[in-house]
Amino acid sequence: MSVSSPSVFLVNVMGQIECGRFLNGDNLRFHCCFTAGHDWEVVTGLEEFMSQTACRSDDERQVFVWNFPFDITFKSTNPFGWPQVILSVYGTDFFGNTVIMGYTACHVPITPGKYTRRLTTFVPESASTVQKLLSWLTGRRPEFLDPKLIAQGRGREVTRVRSQGEVTITFNVMMKDFTKFGYDCGATGKTPYLAVQPQPQRSVTVPSEGQSEA
């Protein structure tokens, strides 16, 4: 690691997408992607991935466990456009069709540390009751064309959704050189700045009147 003045800061996010709780549906799998602003770039790690297919547990918890690990590092010069994680959960309904079970998104935590987030998922609603009945029978439920829509604020006012289910994600966040840019994200354990050690001052004695330097 270099101690010269840095040109980018790094944010490393790792963790697991632990489990999901949904009342309906079975054989759930999710598609996950990380999205960030224009100033951000992925250094290492997978930006998009798909999980295994999980069945509902037999016990009273009725939970879908994926325990899916992720590890990604971003570099940037500007906190604007902070990375977000977007999840699209798919499953089979009563008739065996693969339908969308929920979308959710959240920002990666901005302070280093360990976090557990429980995110509620939602699905788009049909425009009318007739369409709702038809989509329930044919198994073609309304979906977002591009799941990255839910990571944006624009265009959300025309969407009608129904919230159902939740997903639990654990994050571990580390940063490098973030404070050297002058940013303060509320991190408690500050890494000591690696600077050149100051030379010890030699004491200088000034001879007063009547005394020689010796």
Place this chain on the structure above:
Amino acid sequence: MVSFSPPPSFQVKKSVWTLMAEVHIIGQLSGTSGFPCASLFCKWSLQLGGGWKVVEGVSEGQTQADQSDTGNTSTWCHPIDLHLSTRGIQGWPRLLLQVYRQDDLGRVDLCGYGVTHVPTRPGHHTLVCHTWRPVGTFGEEVRRAFLGGGPQLLSTEFIHSSLERYRLHTIAAGLVHLELGIILRNFEKYGVIY
């Protein structure tokens, strides 16, 4: 108005003192709880003082309308990502929230107003904003219960201004939940502690 200006005895290049203090607000409007109606959405906007400037990001918006299955809570997951710069701490940003409900016929009805200051300490914050709505006469309330359409504020100034609030008669509505992360920059260079 307190603004940042260099002390006269300090000999320094002018370019250092044109550094603006910056605030990043990164988070989301999570949802609501405690509202007695479903299919809620929120119109939010950022209220800034005179010395502030929005560098990047959208300072107002409208969330999706959530017809929730899960009891009396709604989920919006509406992201907020703002980059602001300022010359002073007066007029610290505030979020104005107006919660409406949309029924099956597409009519929009007011459910609550709320205002919350953006936190001043960097880090992650979970905020809960209490909302209220204006209350009419007994006849208006009965009409609102059956037909909708109760009294609304003509101007959003009443939500954030402290001066004119004494004119209002209000009743409590539900709670709006926000998760905000705050990153500050260059504030300690001006001697501001938080």
